[in-house]
Amino acid sequence: MITILAALGGLILGIRAEQRADREEQRADKEQYRAAELSRKAFAEQVDFYRTPTSVIVMNGNPHPMRMRLILPQRHLWWDLNSLQPCKQVKIPNDSLRAGMRMAISSAQVTDGDLASLWLEFRDPEGRSWVRSSSGGALASSVWEARRGVNWVDLGETWNRAPEDSPICGAP
Numbered sequence: 001m002i003t004i005l006a007a008l009g010g011l012i013l014g015i016r017a018e019q020r021a022d023r024e025e026q027r028a029d030k031e032q033y034r035a036a037e038l039s040r041k042a043f044a045e046q047v048d049f050y051r052t053p054t055s056v057i058v059m060n061g062n063p064h065p066m067r068m069r070l071i072l073p074q075r076h077l078w079w080d081l082n083s084l085q086p087c088k089q090v091k092i093p094n095d096s097l098r099a100g101m102r103m104a105i106s107s108a109q110v111t112d113g114d115l116a117s118l119w120l121e122f123r124d125p126e127g128r129s130w131v132r133s134s135s136g137g138a139l140a141s142s143v144w145e146a147r148r149g150v151n152w153v154d155l156g157e158t159w160n161r162a163p164e165d166s167p168i169c170g171a172p
Contacts, residue, residue, distance in 0.1 A: 043124035044139055046168060051134060056097065056118065059089040061168025064125040070097070071119045071131075077101060077108060078121075087169035 046061035047068075058081060060066045068081040070092075079097060084090065098110045120132045121142055129144035 040128070041139065043126070044122075044128070044130040047120070047122050047130070047132070048137060048168065049118075049120040049132060049134070050137070051115065051118065054094055056092045056094070056115070057089055058084060058092065058120060059166040059168050060084040060086060061166055062086055062125070066122050066124065068120060068122040071121050072110070072114055072117060073119055074117060075108075075110070075114060077105075077110065085163055087166050088163035089166040089168075090163045 043062050043064070043066075047059065047066055048061070049056060049058040049070075051057075056070065058068060058070075060068075063086050065083040065085050067083050070079045070081065072078070079100060081090070094112060094115055097115065101108050101110050116134065118134045120134075121129065121144070122131075123129050123144055129142045131140055131142040132138065133140075
């Protein structure tokens with residue numbers, strides 16, 4: 001009888017140890033996944049943009065240039081910012097965004113209300129594409145599509161040729 005109880009106790013302890021090992025393995029897998037996800041998003045987390053009542057500020061806090069564009073997804077309009085240099089930011093007046101689009105597409109009337117739904121799409125140095133929405137700046141992966149043609153403006157304007165230091169990299 002004691003032998004049976006000892007065997008049963010050993011079996012129970014063995015099962016619990018196996019369950020603990022499985023939980024530890026699952027936890028380690030989750031940690032590894034989280035670490036890989038953070039690493040994958042590391043470059044993207046260093047890119048941001050925000051709007052003021054009169055302008056849009058786009059920042060690159062990476063040590064690498066980042067290809068970027070501003071998008072109005074529901075209007076299928078976009079402005080190519082080309083490549084923003086490392087640790088730089090550009091301040092784009094709303095009037096310049098609207099005027100650039102008006103010159104390229106005379107029928108496209110962009111309002112401040114439209115600019116409230118602006119997105120920033122960019123590519124990281126590893127070729128992954130990301131998008132940040134203007135509503136809260138949520139970061140999501142995206143598919144970088146070649147956007148040439150009718151609804152596209154290349155903003156090679158003076159504000160884009162003279163970027164400032166970005167506060168993401170410690171600039172005041």
